[in-house]
Amino acid sequence: EAGVTQFPSHSVIEKGQTVTLRCDPISGHDNLYWYRRVMGKEIKFLLHFVKESKQDESGMPNNRFLAERTGGTYSTLKVQPAELEDSGVYFCASSQEGLAGFQETQYFGPGTRLLVL
Amino acid sequence: AQSVTQLDSQVPVFEEAPVELRCNYSSSVSVYLFWYVQYPNQGLQLLLKYLSGSTLVKGINGFEAEFNKSQTSFHLRKPSVHISDTAEYFCAVSASGGYQKVTFGIGTKLQVIP
Numbered sequence: 001e002a003g004v005t006q007f008p009s010h011s012v013i014e015k016g017q018t019v020t021l022r023c024d025p026i027s028g029h030d031n032l033y034w035y036r037r038v039m040g041k042e043i044k045f046l047l048h049f050v051k052e053s054k055q056d057e058s059g060m061p062n063n064r065f066l067a068e069r070t071g072g073t074y075s076t077l078k079v080q081p082a083e084l085e086d087s088g089v090y091f092c093a094s095s096q097e098g099l100a101g102f103q104e105t106q107y108f109g110p111g112t113r114l115l116v117l
Numbered sequence: 118a119q120s121v122t123q124l125d126s127q128v129p130v131f132e133e134a135p136v137e138l139r140c141n142y143s144s145s146v147s148v149y150l151f152w153y154v155q156y157p158n159q160g161l162q163l164l165l166k167y168l169s170g171s172t173l174v175k176g177i178n179g180f181e182a183e184f185n186k187s188q189t190s191f192h193l194r195k196p197s198v199h200i201s202d203t204a205e206y207f208c209a210v211s212a213s214g215g216y217q218k219v220t221f222g223i224g225t226k227l228q229v230i231p
Contacts, residue, residue: 004160033218042121043161043207043221056218091161106219108153108161 002026004109006092012115018080021112025074025094031055032075033095033106034067038088046090049075050097061086082116089113119144119210123222130198131230138193138225140182140208147213150191152182153221156204164206167191168213178202203229 005024013019025032034046046065047057051072060067064083069075079086093106124139142148152164165176172184182193191208205224211217 035219035221040223042223045218045220048218059218093161105163105166107163110158110160 004092004094004107006090006109006112008112009110010113010115012117013082014117015084016081018078019082019114021077021079021090021114023075023077023092023094023109025092026107028096029094029107030072030097031095031104031106032069033093034075034077035091035093035108036088037091037111038085043091046077079114082114084116087114087116119148119212119220121208121210121220121222123208123225125225126223127226127228129228129230132200133197135196136194136198136202136227138206138208138227140191140193140222142189142191142208142210144189144210144212148210149213149217150182150184151209151211151219152176152180152191152193153207153209154204155207155224161207164193198227198229200229200231202227 007022030051032049035043037043045059048055049069052069066078089111091111093108095104095106120143122141130136150167153161154164155161165174167174167184175181180195205226207224208222209219211219
């Protein structure tokens with residue numbers, strides 16, 4: 001079974017440009033999460049999709065970030081325009097729908113390393 | 118809200134020696150606890166998790182962790198480390214129940230010395 005995949009693995013862009021990150025979850029996983037790790041800091045939650053709906057987007061830093069999940073399958077995270085502080089590693093994770101009260105394990109992708117110059 | 122404190126940013130240890138990576142958490146509600154590992158140039162992999170039941174949790178690669186509610190700790194241990202255990206380890210917490218975001222610690226880099 002294929003794991004969570006992310007594309008691209010690395011991206012180097014200039015300040016003001018636009019970048020789109022893609023995440024393909026494990027097939028059949030309704031839950032999809034985006035996280036970000038800025039160098040030297042904690043991995044921080046950005047948002048959570050259940051199928052195509054945003055369940056929780058409380059971690060999105062500002063309105064330069066736009067996440068979508070077309071048809072409840074893959075997800076994209078667009079940063080427009082990118083700023084220097086957006087540099088970091090962006091992780092995607094997915095999990096199955098769990099029984100009420102049970103946290104299904106989140107499986108993480110390898111991350112996209114974004115560098116904004 | 119939950120928070121996680123990993124007390125050591127780097128832990129050097131000789132091969133075949135025991136290791137303990139410390140983790141303390143803070144939460145006003147019941148929690149689930151996790152340890153993830155990130156090997157160089159790879160994604161995060163779940164080592165073990167505590168959801169309920171026995172406070173001693175065994176994970177992959179010979180690791181185990183003990184949930185201590187009174188001390189709000191979830192320390193990770195291995196009796197004898199191998200070179201291949203060199204990686205970054207993340208302690209994480211989420212509120213129990215339903216779909217909850219995971220809050221991570223800052224990570225501990227384990228360096229196994231031959």
